[in-house]
Structures are given as C-alpha cells and as structure tokens.
Amino acid sequence: MTKKLLFASLLCLPAFIFPTFAQQILKLDSISKKQNNIFINTDTVAVPSIYENPLLMGQNYIYKLRLDSIVKTVPLPYNEYVQQYIDIYAKRKDMFGKMMGLSNYYFPIFEKALKDFEIPQEIKYLTIVESQMNPHAISRVGATGIWQFMFGTGKAYGLKMDNFVDERKDPIQASYAAAQYFRDAYEELGDWLLAIAAYNCGKGNVNRAMIKANSRDFWEIRQFLPKETRNYVPAFIAAAYVMNYAKHHQINAQACNMFLKTDTVQTSRFVSLSSLAQALNVDETSLFALNPSYKKKIVNGTEEEPKRIIMPKLRDIDYANVYEVLYNTDLDINMQVVQAGTDDVRDLRKKAVKPFSSNTVVYHKVSAGQTLTAVANKYGVEVQDLRVWNGLKSKIILPGQRLKVFAKNRVQLKAPVSYSSYKVKTGDTLSEIAEKFNGATVQSIRRDNKLSKAGLQAGMVLKISKG
Numbered sequence: 001m002t003k004k005l006l007f008a009s010l011l012c013l014p015a016f017i018f019p020t021f022a023q024q025i026l027k028l029d030s031i032s033k034k035q036n037n038i039f040i041n042t043d044t045v046a047v048p049s050i051y052e053n054p055l056l057m058g059q060n061y062i063y064k065l066r067l068d069s070i071v072k073t074v075p076l077p078y079n080e081y082v083q084q085y086i087d088i089y090a091k092r093k094d095m096f097g098k099m100m101g102l103s104n105y106y107f108p109i110f111e112k113a114l115k116d117f118e119i120p121q122e123i124k125y126l127t128i129v130e131s132q133m134n135p136h137a138i139s140r141v142g143a144t145g146i147w148q149f150m151f152g153t154g155k156a157y158g159l160k161m162d163n164f165v166d167e168r169k170d171p172i173q174a175s176y177a178a179a180q181y182f183r184d185a186y187e188e189l190g191d192w193l194l195a196i197a198a199y200n201c202g203k204g205n206v207n208r209a210m211i212k213a214n215s216r217d218f219w220e221i222r223q224f225l226p227k228e229t230r231n232y233v234p235a236f237i238a239a240a241y242v243m244n245y246a247k248h249h250q251i252n253a254q255a256c257n258m259f260l261k262t263d264t265v266q267t268s269r270f271v272s273l274s275s276l277a278q279a280l281n282v283d284e285t286s287l288f289a290l291n292p293s294y295k296k297k298i299v300n301g302t303e304e305e306p307k308r309i310i311m312p313k314l315r316d317i318d319y320a321n322v323y324e325v326l327y328n329t330d331l332d333i334n335m336q337v338v339q340a341g342t343d344d345v346r347d348l349r350k351k352a353v354k355p356f357s358s359n360t361v362v363y364h365k366v367s368a369g370q371t372l373t374a375v376a377n378k379y380g381v382e383v384q385d386l387r388v389w390n391g392l393k394s395k396i397i398l399p400g401q402r403l404k405v406f407a408k409n410r411v412q413l414k415a416p417v418s419y420s421s422y423k424v425k426t427g428d429t430l431s432e433i434a435e436k437f438n439g440a441t442v443q444s445i446r447r448d449n450k451l452s453k454a455g456l457q458a459g460m461v462l463k464i465s466k467g
Contacts, residue, residue: 067237070244073120074192076237079219085231085238090249095132096242100253102133103243105260106146106171113175117183120192125240126199129232135169135292142343144168147178151342156434157181158441161340163377164300165307170293172308184430184442193218193233201229203429258289261313267301270331271309279321282312296373298333334377366401379405419448424460437464 063086064078089096110124130148131137138144142151145168149159157177159167167173178199185195185203189210197218198206209224210216222230242249274297277287288297290310301307314322364375372395376383383395389404397403422433430451434440444465445451 063241066245066248067241070122070240072122074122074196076122076240077219079234081231081234082237082241085235086241089235089238089242090251093249093251096246096251097254099128099133100243100246100251101256102258104256105258106133109171110175113172113179114182116176117179119179119182119186122240123178123182123196125243126196126236128239128243129235135171144343145174146171147174149174149177151340151344152435153181153431156431156440156442158443163338163340164295164298165293166295166340167293173293180442181431188429189216191216191218194221196236197225197229197233200232201226202432204427204432205229207427257286259286259312262290262310263312263314265309265311265326266306267299267309267326268303268306269301269326270333270335271299271301271326272329272331273297273299273309275325275329276309276311276322279325280311280314280318287311298331300335300337334374336377336380338377338380362405364403364405366397366399366403368399370397370399371395372397375403375405381405419463419465422462422464424456424458424462426458428456428458430456433462433464440464 060078060083063083067076067078067082070076106127107124110127111121113119114121114123127133127146131146133146135146137146137148139148143149144151144154144166147168149157149168151161154161154168154174154177157180159170159173159177161167167177181199182195185198186192188203189195189198189206194206194210194216205226206221209221212224213221215221218233222233242251246253273287273291273294274284277284280287284297288294290312291299291308294300299307299309311322362379364379366375372383372386372392375397376386386392386403386405387395389406420437422436424433430442430445434442434445445462448465449462
C-alpha cells in the first residue's frame with residue numbers, strides 16, 4: 001500500500017513542477033517587437049538562452065519522428081535541448097509566418113549556392129537563427145548580412161566591402177561565401193553538426209573542444225564550446241523543424257513583400273537605383289530590397305568589375321526607360337572606391353585612438369550644389385566625422401561654408417612583394433591565415449599551394465599572394 005501511495009505522489013509531482021518551468025520559458029521567449037518591422041531581433045547572433053534541466057523534459061517521440069522525416073544529410077537528432085528551442089520558436093508564430101513568406105524569395109538563392117558547393121540543403125535554415133533572413137542585420141560585434149559574416153571572414157572568402165558596396169549584405173554573394181566556408185569546415189572537421197558549430201564560433205574553438213572532450217561528437221564536446229554555440233546547434237535543428245511542421249503549430253505563411261519574378265542585368269556603369277525604380281514605375285524600397293548591398297543606392301559598375309542589378313521582371317513597356325537609365329545617364333558623383341576598414345567591434349576596441357596632428361587639418365570651401373557626402377568622398381573620410389569636426393546638427397551645408405577636415409596622412413608604399421611565406425601552426429585554419437595577410441583569400445591560398453582540401457598540417461610552409 002505504501003508503495004502505491006509513493007508511486008501516485010511521484011505521478012503528481014510534474015504537475016507542480018512543469019508550470020514553473022513553462023513560465024520560465026515564456027519569460028525567456030518574451031522579446032520586444034517593433035511595428036511594421038519583420039526583423040524582430042536585429043542582434044541575431046545572440047541565440048535565445050534556455051533553462052537547462054533535462055530531468056524536467058520527457059522524450060516526445062512525435063517530434064523525433066518528424067525530425068527524422070526531415071533529415072537528408074545533416075543529422076537532426078531530438079533531445080531535451082532541441083525540444084526547448086522548438087517550444088520557444090513554436091510560440092513565435094508571427095516571426096515564423098514571415099520567415100515562411102520570405103523563404104519563397106530567399107531559399108532558391110541559398111539552395112543554388114549550397115548545391116553548387118555540394119552542401120546539404122538543410123543548411124539554409126541557419127539563416128533564420130543567424131539573421132531572420134534580414135540582409136541588413138548587424139550583430140553587437142559587427143557580423144553583417146543574412147549569413148552574418150564578420151569583416152575578416154567575409155574578406156577571406158572574397159566578399160568586397162568598400163564605400164559603395166558591402167557584399168555581406170548581398171544574398172547571392174554571401175550565400176556562395178557561406179557555402180565555401182561550410183565546404184572547408186566539413187573537409188576539416190568531417191561532421192556537419194561540427195561544421196555548423198564552427199560557423200558560429202570558428203573552427204579553432206571546435207578543434208580545441210574536440211581535444212578536451214577526446215571526441216568528434218557535437219553533443220559530447222558541447223560542454224567545452226562557448227555558451228552561445230552550445231545553444232546554436234539545437235536552435236538550428238528547432239528552426240528546421242518549425243519551418244517544416246509550421247501548420248502543426250498553427251503557423252501560417254504570410255505574404256512575401258519581395259518580387260518573386262525578377263530579371264538580372266550586369267552593368268559596367270554607375271547607375272542610380274532611385275532612377276531605375278522611377279523608370280520601372282516601382283517603389284524605391286522594393287528595388288532597394290532586391291539590391292541590399294549597395295550602400296549609397298548607387299550601383300558602381302566598371303569595365304573591370306561589372307556589377308549585378310536585380311529588378312522586377314521586365315515588361316515590354318519598361319525596356320526603353322530602363323535602357324535610358326542603364327546606358328544614357330551619367331551620374332555626377334565621386335567614383336573613387338575606398339576600401340572599407342574593419343567593423344569588427346572586438347578589433348576596434350583593441351585599436352588605440354590616435355589624435356590628429358595639427359598639420360593634417362585642411363579647410364574645404366563648399367561649392368554650389370555640393371553635398372556633405374561629396375566632400376567626405378573627396379577626402380576619403382566619413383560623413384559622421386565631418387559633422388563631429390564641424391559641429392553640424394544635420395547634413396545640410398551651404399555654398400561658401402568652410403569645413404574643417406582631418407585629411408588622412410599619406411603613407412609611402414613599399415615595393416610590392418609577390419609572395420610571403422607562412423609556416424602553419426597547430427590549430428591554424430585557412431580562413432584564419434587569410435585574415436592575417438592583406439589581399440589574401442581562402443581561394444588564393446588553396447590555388448597558390450595546390451591544396452585540394454581545407455585541412456592543414458602543422459609545419460607546412462604556405463606561400464601567400466599579397467595581391
């Protein structure tokens with residue numbers, strides 16, 4: 001009789017524990033929402049925290065069976081950590097409804113890039129965890145774009161960042177860079193979940209965790225990874241689940257606000273997207289959304305480097321007006337391309353701010369029709385700096401006005417060297433090596449050293465091209 005009473009008491013116990021746990025999850029899931037903004041959380045690198053107590057979570061085999069049905073190449077195991085993220089994401093009905101709508105435009109782009117590099121199609125769901133498919137998402141440390149590339153990693157994988165363009169925000173270019181990263185990570189680590197973890201915290205951190213755990217299994221090395229990465233992989237699995245089983249959680253796809261049928265042209269001229277939108281008789285915002293990487297809404301194409309423009313599917317009545325903008329319109333702007341500096345907050349903190357010496361100050365007299373942006377481009381400085389130096393409360397300047405400019409010091413360039421040598425150290429990766437050398441990329445290192453795979457051995461001497 002005593003045993004029966006004890007058993008009955010134990011059965012009742014979860015009824016008292018679970019509500020408390022559910023309230024904790026609900027609190028963690030509460031996020032601020034901005035009206036008319038489909039990108040709810042701009043700092044998308046920060047994966048939501050979860051309350052870790054596996055004893056309170058029972059195995060739900062319906063979820064396991066559903067995840068098994070999704071699996072193609074990347075394993076999507078079911079466990080208590082995944083379940084907690086499913087609980088969080090399934091409540092975000094509005095967000096996932098919008099993700100399903102946006103996927104109609106973005107997923108074909110991701111899928112083509114992943115297919116070209118023989119990467120599993122399931123990897124596309126990472127963009128939900130990374131950025132909620134927002135090309136303008138920027139994390140608290142500077143990771144940018146749909147695939148959230150840091151400046152150094154993006155540069156190492158061939159993405160261009162200058163005063164006209166940030167290709168980390170280009171869904172096509174960034175998708176190919178991400179696919180190449182995953183190819184390298186998988187060749188080095190040999191496991192897709194480890195490659196996904198490396199995308200969040202770097203291949204070096206994953207290698208060190210593998211050594212500590214003496215294992216190549218993500219769930220065994222998980223405790224030795226950074227906290228955010230421990231949650232990153234379960235969040236990815238949960239996102240894949242919700243996108244495939246949304247209707248089971250009363251989540252309905254919302255209308256996509258992107259043009260699903262488009263045309264693409266290459267231009268070797270500077271083209272105003274605003275003028276092109278007017279020629280197409282479409283809203284500027286819609287055209288900017290198709291071409292999010294152009295900072296100034298100016299496509300800076302040249303004969304040496306033509307640039308892509310994506311526009312809504314052309315109608316017969318559009319061709320004449322579009323042709324006029326593409327080929328017969330000249331823009332009165334400074335066409336000088338200035339390479340962007342790092343926006344990695346961690347690197348910027350390390351750099352000491354050096355005061356300008358008095359002999360670097362010049363004064364610029366504003367001419368008629370000149371804008372603050374034009375002045376900034378002329379001297380290779382930022383608009384915000386001009387405003388600070390001159391105490392300007394807006395971007396409006398007047399003809400005849402004198403502006404103080406701290407012009408950059410010119411440095412005498414050394415004679416170019418064709419190659420440098422680098423001796424590989426334990427734990428080095430191609431992307432980390434590429435970041436150490438100006439002008440080097442993962443592709444150029446692999447090409448110059450005839451490397452068929454991304455894996456490196458300590459002691460190898462690599463030749464690094466500087467240009």
